[in-house]
Amino acid sequence: MSRRSPRVPLTPKEGWLSDGRQVLRFRPTHGERTYQRLEITSGELLPGEAVSLLKNRREISRDEALKLWGEKRKAGWVPCSPLW
Incomplete structure (x- = not known):
């Protein structure tokens, strides 16, 4: 699971x-290019x-989401299956 994709998907x-x-949970809400x-x-x-x-629930930009994901991964958080 710790394998990283070399590129971030466009969508x-x-x-x-x-x-x-x-x-x-990171869920896309708006997906214009x-x-x-x-x-x-x-x-x-x-x-x-x-x-x-x-x-808590909030909406953030894709860039902010990527930054948050990276920070959490560095702190030891791991991808998991959906929980709700």
């Missing part, structure tokens, strides 16, 4: 990251619960 796709307790936005939803995994606790 963003949904992606998930987790540090084992917290989760981030010159203006791309992603919705970032954060949640928390609760022990013994089947459903994650959703904490």
Whole structure:
């Protein structure tokens, strides 16, 4: 899973990251070639619960999303399967 793609796709796709307790969902909302936005939803995994606790939702630019993804990966977060 730690294999990195050499290029960033032109059209963003949904992606998930987790540090084992917290989760981030990256979901495209606007996809024009010159203006791309992603919705970032954060949640928390609760022990013994089947459903994650959703904490925050915001929309950011593609560039900001790429920066956030990179920062989280450097901090040890790993891609995961969808959790909600």
